[in-house]
Amino acid sequence: MKHVAIIGYGAIARYVMTAIAERDTVALCGIIGRAGRLEDARACAPGAIAIADSVGDLPQRPDLVLDCAGHAGLREHGPDILAAGIDLYSVSAGALADADLYRDLSDAARRGRTALRIVSGAIGGLDILSAARQGGLTRVIYRGRKPPESWRGTPAEERIDLDAQSEAQVHFRGTARQAAALYPKNANVTASIALAGIGFDETEVELISDPACRENRHELAVEGAFGSFAIQISGRAMPDNPKSSALTAMSMVDTLARLEDAIRIA
Known part of the structure; x- marks a missing residue:
């Protein structure tokens, strides 16, 4: 026990x-x-x-x-x-x-x-990413797409009008280190990817508010000596906390x- x-x-x-x-x-x-x-x-x-x-x-x-x-x-x-x-x-x-x-x-x-x-959290593919790192990685990019309500209380509110959105908008482009610091309740995935792969300062991140989204969507694209891979995960939020993934x-x-x-x- x-x-x-x-x-x-x-x-x-x-x-x-x-x-x-x-x-x-x-x-x-x-x-x-x-x-x-x-x-x-x-x-x-x-x-x-x-x-x-x-x-x-x-x-x-x-x-x-x-x-x-x-x-x-x-x-x-x-x-x-x-x-x-x-x-x-x-x-x-x-x-x-x-x-x-x-x-x-x-x-x-x-x-x-x-x-x-x-723990792996809301993203998959970290085992492949970590293995690919051993041969050398050239590019790792993560895109996080969530409905507007999931971005409330974050810097996204200062960059776009979450109430008036009619189409998807990118509100952050930068590194995993910047994303994890600015979006501590939304971007843990970016840090997990950075730790498994190419590091905080080399991992590219885009965060997107999308009114057509009903679930949180995580997209990971990786290139390196091994070849390339891409995954997409659509995950539901916790029923009592839209900023936390059930996964x-x-x-x-x-x-x-x-x-x-x-x-x-x-």
Whole structure:
């Protein structure tokens, strides 16, 4: 039996909690919430699960921690968890665009002899991308297309009129590092691609608001010594959070499931 703690209590965290409750090889031993907002976390916690604002304050030491809270959660708790000798799985790839945080997490993992694992999230093809990197990559471009409501509360509002759109509009062109910094709740996919492939500063990104879109569409095109490939994924958002992909939550559950497998796809 593995004992698992979760950082966060939003839509993705609640989905993962439900999945853990249905398994007999994994048990939820705690939720790590934001200091000053632990009552919000308690309202989402199943049963009498422990709530704390740090991994060290949980009554039971977890075997591993799942970060479902976003960039702030990884930044606040990640280094302490890794340094304490606990492996960490995260959906917050975009936070690693911050070079200082990347260094802090790497140093903490070395001290704790642990690892930070980024789950695949809303995008596929990362295994092919990572393998192709070994032969050399020449171009990696990601295009993210979402309905206007998914871009509310982001810099897209400053560049286009989301209420008056009649056709698709590109509101961002740049690097994965820039996209992850400007769109922390929308562009984790860009960071996952950068980490698996050619890096934050070489990965090209376009973000598009499209009123004809009913689902979040991810397009990845890659060229290199291996040849080329392109994939497109149309994913549905979480019912209670249009900025979060349902596939992101599913990928975290799948990560847990694969920990149990004696034979698995590497």
